[in-house]
Amino acid sequence: MPRLRRVLPALLALSALPLALAQPAHAAPAAGERFVALGDSYSSGVGAGSYLPDSGNCQRSSKAYPSLWAAANAPASFSFTACSGATTGTVKSSQLAPLNSSTTLVSITAGGNDVGFASVMQTCVLQSEANCVTAVNNAITQINNTLPGSLSSLYGSIRGKAPQARVVVLGYPRFYQLSGNCIAGLSETERAAINRGSDALNSTLAKQAANAGFWYSSVVDEFTGHEICSGNAWLHSVSVPVSNSYHPTATGHSAGYLPAFRSAV
Template sequence: MLASATALSAVTFGLTAPAAHAATPLNYVALGDSYSAGSGVLPVDLSSPLCLRSLANYPRVIASRTGARLTDVTCGAAQTKDFTASQYPGVPPQVAALGPDTELVTLTIGGNDNGTFVNAMTACGTAGLLSGGKGSPCKDRYGSGFVDQIETNTYPALKAALRSVRDKAPGARVAALGYPWIMPPTADPSCFAKLPVASGDVPYLRDIQARLNAAVERAARETGATFVDFSEVSEGHDACKPGGTRWIEPLLFGTSLVPVHPNALGESRMARHTMDTLGLG
């Protein structure tokens, strides 16, 4: 009986004894522009005020949910060139944060190259106001210009930026995120006060964003990175939707300090979908 009890005790101890070593936190580096930085979402990271980086951006959410050890060098207004050159005085090139021990890299980049987002939204918003929301004045004026710049300039720059990441962190898993939808598929008349884009230019702007996301996806595939696609999960969460549903704030009458950017809900959902895509958490 004593022998049996001793044996049972030994088996029970063997089943319940804790592991000898705790799991090592994932070494995670976050790169990218204002969609990565969460610009406009409070609270602000005061360690780099020029970058308008949020303490609630999607990299912080991913790190908090996975226990990863995060180095966050995301920066508002970043372009692909800022991966390998200083964006502001005292702000190192983003890839300087990478090293052979980096295990995970996330990034959202490309929307600021050629001023694509700013120029397209400004041009189409101005044209929409002048036309009273009728027709497609922005498309009529600019045609394929924005898309041509994406194909000619942004796409090769994306590939170069992703290669620079791979050079600095050859063993890392790299996730290149697309941009969640800003515009709905077709015009919503009730949204004109918040996004003053003419009805015919709503699908025009959406197509520009789709072409940018396609360029990111192609560059990711060709450089061995994982593309995180938001085209399905962000549908119905564009800037025209009400608060609590939208992931992106509108140009006017929004709640964020930085319009046409993800709000806190958007950053959280970007984190969730990235984790789902990568099988994290």
């Protein structure tokens, strides 16, 4: 019996250990978060609908992942400055005002517009297969040579204004399921080239985020099985209005981007 009394506290302590280990080291009460959402159309929510009346051409949506996270977690403050068409330069020049030493959480997507994403997709849709592949390859050259410096400059500005914040950089989906069920539209060669461009962009984002001490969260896994040509796409193909084209749907935000963001917070 005395031996049992000595062993029992140790057993109780061990039984509690998995629960303690399961808590992420960076966990913080969401109610205390001061959250700023930066970036381009993939953060503002173009394609998700339900645009906020005061967002104008930035097309910030109540169904975009930053809005959904804020609605579910009730942070102490939430500033939503992401804007359709934003580049790393315009994020730096026009979106960083809400950041300060009290900011605890930042989300961002940026980089696609720097390398002419919309122009590449227009070329692929309207011109020849060869022109499409050339456009993608030119974009990849920019991704490898020019974009790293632009991202480094932007990330440095974010860190300077919000030194205590956890900054989560989110990537972009692969757009096409190869050998999928699309009958018309782009060729398989064009679809593979576009996916290759997305992979190159995500690789650069991940590297620059790591260099800055930020957290990178891919969305490729979340969107796998839900690309264009999958039969259950969370991305718009060529659409009306045209601005929705190649952007996540509302489901793409709630079931794709939101879980990816949440996993890094």
